[in-house]
Amino acid sequence: MSTATVEITLSEAIHEYTRQNYTYAWWNFEHTAEQNGWKSIGMIVDAMGSPVSSSTSSRDYQYVTHTYALHASNAETIEKILGEDSAGLEWAHGPGDCYVYNADHVATVEAVEGIEGRLANYGILNEDRMSELEYEENHSDEFECGSEDPDCGCEANSHSCREEWWGAIDSGRDDVEAATYWCRYCRDWVTVTDVDRMDIDRRINGRREWWQFTRADFSSEAASKHADSQARYRREIRVWKEVGQLDLFSGEPAPTTDDLIKLMGL
Numbered sequence: 001m002s003t004a005t006v007e008i009t010l011s012e013a014i015h016e017y018t019r020q021n022y023t024y025a026w027w028n029f030e031h032t033a034e035q036n037g038w039k040s041i042g043m044i045v046d047a048m049g050s051p052v053s054s055s056t057s058s059r060d061y062q063y064v065t066h067t068y069a070l071h072a073s074n075a076e077t078i079e080k081i082l083g084e085d086s087a088g089l090e091w092a093h094g095p096g097d098c099y100v101y102n103a104d105h106v107a108t109v110e111a112v113e114g115i116e117g118r119l120a121n122y123g124i125l126n127e128d129r130m131s132e133l134e135y136e137e138n139h140s141d142e143f144e145c146g147s148e149d150p151d152c153g154c155e156a157n158s159h160s161c162r163e164e165w166w167g168a169i170d171s172g173r174d175d176v177e178a179a180t181y182w183c184r185y186c187r188d189w190v191t192v193t194d195v196d197r198m199d200i201d202r203r204i205n206g207r208r209e210w211w212q213f214t215r216a217d218f219s220s221e222a223a224s225k226h227a228d229s230q231a232r233y234r235r236e237i238r239v240w241k242e243v244g245q246l247d248l249f250s251g252e253p254a255p256t257t258d259d260l261i262k263l264m265g266l
Contacts, residue, residue: 008033010041011103027095040103044112047120051098069134077125081111143184159185160197
């Protein structure tokens with residue numbers, strides 16, 4: 001007694017792809033159809049007639065971030081659409097990580113036509129999800145940016161080293177008297193400048209007026225610049241007074257901290 005073999009009908013997309021790409025001719029679509037109890041099997045293809053990948057692993061795309069995000073987001077969207085339209089029973093992952101489906105199931109065929117139409121017109125099924133995956137892949141480490149976009153708005157790309165130091169001081173990880181500090185974003189030691197110290201001093205002690213600063217608040221180089229600036233300032237004041245262009249007792253406000261910084265050339 002012989003058992004009759006059920007003939008499996010392959011879609012035109014499968015015939016066309018395997019005919020043009022003979023290396024994939026061994027893909028056993030008939031076996032996949034038999035496993036799922038289908039008499040007719042189709043394959044989801046893109047605008048070029050190539051099978052749409054079901055892989056969501058960046059390794060399968062040679063870790064090329066944009067390519068991975070595009071195909072992985074499309075795969076997620078396809079599975080969501082097919083799952084809603086056929087309760088997940090009329091499609092499967094076929095040979096070579098492609099998507100196959102029951103070509104006799106009307107709702108699934110209509111869903112596939114909609115998917116292929118969107119792929120042909122736009123290439124992207126969910127742009128927001130693609131952007132999310134691309135961002136996540138480029139920022140697997142919160143202190144590192146792998147994006148090629150110079151305007152990437154992530155913390156690693158737009159951080160302030162001084163804010164990083166202040167966070168370390170505020171949390172007790174660093175000392176306010178340190179000469180250098182470690183920036184986790186730059187992954188390097190950063191030299192503390194006089195401007196850094198003045199800013200941190202303001203945050204800790206509040207704003208000071210110009211006369212409240214001493215040489216100890218600055219490096220020897222900055223203190224020397226300040227002394228030279230003040231000497232030049234006094235000479236200019238004397239000259240202006242001698243020619244009658246300035247009244248030292250006119251009630252003009254004293255220099256502010258910002259004036260001091262400018263005079264010092266910081």
